Amino acid sequence: MTPPAAARGAATRDPSAPRRWTLTTDTTSYTVVLPSHGRWAELASWGPLGVEEGPDPLDWSRRTHFLTPADAAPAEYLPQGLRPFTGADLVAGAAGRERGVWWEFEEAGFTPTGPGRPGTLRLAFADEVLGLRAELCYETVPGTDVILRWTELTCTGEQELRLDRLDSGAVTVPLTGTARLACLSGQWSQEFQLTPVDLPRGRFEIGSTQGVPGHAYAPWLAVQDGADTAGPAGPAHTACPTYGIALAWPGNWHITADAEPGGSVRVRAGRVPHEGSVPLAPGRALSTPKMACAFSPDGLDGLARVWHRYERVLAGERLHRPRPVLYNSWEATGFDVDADSQLRLAEAAAELGAELFVVDDGWFVGRGDDTGGLGDWHPDAASFPDGFDAFVGQVRALGLDFGLWVEPEAVSPASRLYAEHPEWVYRIEGREATLVRNQLLLDLGREDVQEFVLDTLDRLLGSYDIGYLKWDMNRPPTERGRPGAGPADRLDLDAAHVAGYLRVLDHLRAAHPGVTVEGCAGGGGRIEHATLARTDVVWPSDNTAPLDRLAIQYGFLHAHAPHVMSSWVTDAPGVFDPRPRSLAFRFVTAMAGVLGIGADIRTWTPAQRSEAAAWVARYKAVRDVLHHGEVHLLGSPADATCGVQYEEDGGGRVVVTAWSTGRLDGAPLVPGRPARLRLRGLDPAARYTDQATGTAYRGAHLLHAGLPFAWSARYDAELVVLARQEGGGDRPAHETP
Template sequence: MATTTYTVAVGENWPELVAWGPTGVEDGPSPLANHGRVHFITEADAAPVEYAPRGTRPFSGADLVLAEDSWWRFADATDDRLTYVDGVTGVEVVLCYEPVPDTDVLLRWVELTNRGDAPLSVERFGSAGFCVPTNGARLTFLSGQWAQEFQRQTVNLPAGRFRIGSRYGVPGHNYAPWLAVQDATGGQAWGLSLAWPGSWEIDAEVDPTGMTRVRAGRLPHPGPLVVDPGATLTSPKAALAYSAEGLDGLARVWHAYERVITRQRTRPVLYNSWEATGFDVDAAGQLALAKVAADVGAELFVVDDGWFTGRHDDTGGLGDWTPDESAFPGGFGGFVDDVRALGLDFGLWVEPESVSPKSRLYAEHPDWVYRVDGRPLTLIRNQLLLNLGREDVLEFVWSMLDRLLSSHPISYLKWDMNRPATPRGPGVSDLDGAHVRNYLEVLTRLRAAHPDVLVEACAGGGGRTDLATIALSDVVWPSDNTAPLDRLSVQDGFLLAHAPHLMSSWVTDAPGIFDARPRSLRFRFVLAMAGVLGIGADVSRWTAAQRDEARDLVARYKEIREVVHTGEVHRLPDAVQYVTPETTVVLAWNTGALPGIPEVPGRPVRLPLTGLSTGSHVDRESGARYSAAHLTHVGLPVHWTRDHDADVVVLDHVAT
């Protein structure tokens, strides 16, 4: 890894973590090793175990739980694989380690093979366990609900257990599959993020010595998982990260990793029609919006929900993915060509996993949905969920998307999912795993067959934001809430776990759900510039002055886009700073009171910057020159007035 080492000792019955931290931390006595006698529990329960079954670790939390308890012995080791076996149950477990080059991220997962003669019943199947040498724990996690995702939370845990997870069949809005661990006093940070777009769990426990052990993995659903003789079950990958620079440094480690696993290409400024038209989609109205969008500098026009047959509200249409001929009298292809003639790329909203009960697809294939025979169907948002784990459903979804993309010059898909999975009936023991497998298969096929199409991952907002989805997508929709002050906390939490080049953020006219204080159009634009800029407002209602302001701000964003998407991110109070060797961009917002200037004496707000190169830094707009020491210890001055509540400052580095 770039600056980190992760050292494991191979024991006869279980492996133990020796050290994890900056390179060289392993050169000395292990900070995790216990000294003294163990009372009332087993040796494994007190040890810094990497991974162990319930038989070996019965009291303090096992990573693998089978219907029949298991005890292991060491069988083999290579640089990145440790193999343990149980001769009684026939279990063979391979612990896999993969350092990600040029990052401080280590991937871990488990391959379980049944070498016995009878099926194995798996009740818990973790991806990884690890210990950190804390004295009590400060746990940071991201929680929320629909329209309030990625809210940063901190729990101080002197002892006991903490748990987050999801049974929705997707990561869900309530918690992100991500956790950061620090000592009770803060400082260096260890983190974990799961690559699993299904049900999951993460827990942390502080033992009596103060050491913290974290376990993470998929949640078998409906479960238990059955592994037949000769078969292998592979866990999701868990990404482990470390930073000596605390939570802000840990965020930069995650950002660097996500730049490795995602495609590096320019994310266009988009316009999305949903906020303007809802389900009322027709060629004339959409084209009118597209003309304004092109005029203010958008590069992509996305038609949202309502473009297909039977979709006049949220009770119909899903599953019947053909353009509504009555809405496009000149043909859908002609409409797409008209949009592209404006200099815009074209994108489309889809929700491939869902179906409306009134649709033709449901009438023809009622057996394709998740259901329990003899029980009423469970509708959420007036729709049902397809059993994507079925091979015929997989082929339907894939052929539908492939046909759309092959028939029209579509360069962007917004893949939505507006309901979780409810009871799914008997049959396959691993419905969750089957759905995830085929969901990722469709994304993989999309990338192979249509490599120029960008994919936006959405699930009623931020309901499916995990590393497996991110690796096969290009942007992520963090929340359906686009109100400016509400969005600040959503984006702050998102950037704690994920990179800015993935964060789709729109300028809309939406009032706040949780904080309805009005903010200027400029505030909304500067906030949306913190990631991938989009516009979702009803631009047909904007005044000429608003369009002029929008045009200027879009042009400004395009000047800084590369720095925002590739620079080191430093999160400041009411600001975000992006740093490259040549340029620093600061996006700042006023969320509080004004200083009262000029009616009373006062001073501008100062934003202390971090991570700057030595030398001078020149404000590209005003020409003001600052030393790195001044910007770090005094701060960048920003002036807030009644009419100026957000700012974009670009500082060019001048070496001296």
């Protein structure tokens, strides 16, 4: 990354001229300008490489009426005081003073991108009267089109500050028409519903104060340029400029979009303090969560691929560890866990080709139902009379890895742990605690609670041959206080819990690197980049019903990569859409990410088991393409036929998962033809051969006419593997034999 002339040679620069810095990623650029007045930084341009060369698309007239210049500017980060009317990103003050920050530019640090290393930009502003220094931080992520933003705040005075708002950053999206937003909304068992929102004027805000990102919204937002989209949100494949924001924070959060005067849309994101403010003592510093900014010229579908590449970078070297085909016992046995029934399930799972057996809730003492046991993490001797170690050995003798479910943040009131340490739970002195799912929540911000969780997990993983750990969290904090620790408004309990949670996950990575970790919070309640950087897979939803799950996964794949998406084949009927679907449909749906099985396979017929084993084998043959390939979302579950396309690096194989979701066409009673899915991103001149049928297609045919599927009542899903052969050059007119 070469700094523009204005950022080079400070000795020859006109001190009254604006300063400019351009951060570049693989295919995009992001230019920040410091106006000559030096009071704030502005976004000059953001988009494909080269967009920075020309008049700034976000240049504004500086004519303001009933607004201050800061309120109208495409400012990168501004405090209340300088920006009083249209939404400040930082609200701070000190006791005995009016709230507000009036800072001046202090210094800049700029490092261009080099081979394999990020480019960085740091802009420091200071308010000497209040005693606050703010450093706006930018960092590119090599190998991606993502720019990370965060802010570092330091109390430089002698008086404690109160931070009532402390966003990570703000970005003004350069639009030419109405903003078309897309968020991921829902509820428990209906997470990740892709939801369009038009924002011609006003404010749109999503967030959570449940101590986790929550089931109602994911900390993710996309903004499309409405001038180039069709329909209420524009189809996912519409090639239009699309901008994305995601926040890496597993606690309380918000993302706010404002359609501002002048036609721009400004998006802010940050964490939300539990008590409404955060104290910052003299000499102390605080860093906000990372806000990831992404751009694609290819619509929501293209933006999804940007996020997928970024999450593969987050996985690091663990990306290339195969995610095993798992069997989880919960749907089959619930809390009724004993060695004999689990071994029968494990034997059946091994015959299907599963590689991992996970014992879910119910394996520990006092856990006959959901009223007890949490916190007392010791195997129930009555359920495993020969010892838990012997049981694990029997499972492994079947050729299966072994996994275990835990909920380390939770405690049952009837547990021994709660009797010994009632002070470890969140509570407010003199107030009755609310039970959610018959349990309380441990204050993971306490160091002694962290040590208990670390010791518990180390003991389990050190005593038994466990290769997989499913971390669940089934209740939000309610009476969130810490008796004896001082006034609640002086405690940053949300940030403390997040720090404890991340500390434990970091410890698992370091102390038990061979253990695969799955993240879960009553389904998809805690899925964001900080968690994804420390886990191997996540559980998008407790709803595994076929058509419901298809819609959940469709939204999930807009924000997150297939290699982190755990999905099971179960017997569960639809919760929201009870239409029956075949075993094939359920397998192809689960194979779109990381395949698992959660049905009571003891009741399956020999024919069902044989079919299931064949699907597992087909999945294993293309698992690397499904997890690491470039993804295109083909239609949506609202269409009669939809699919997901995965292209291997280099284009040698293309895998398509396809589903029939709607009514059939009545053939052969009336004239009909196969449904078709138009593939995308292929070489029009190359030949692609279906490895199962031998049918050959030109890339142009698959792009224009589409891949055919002759759906029927019994044939409602398919996995197609296409092998590529290079084309033969020009094609003169010819007669087809």
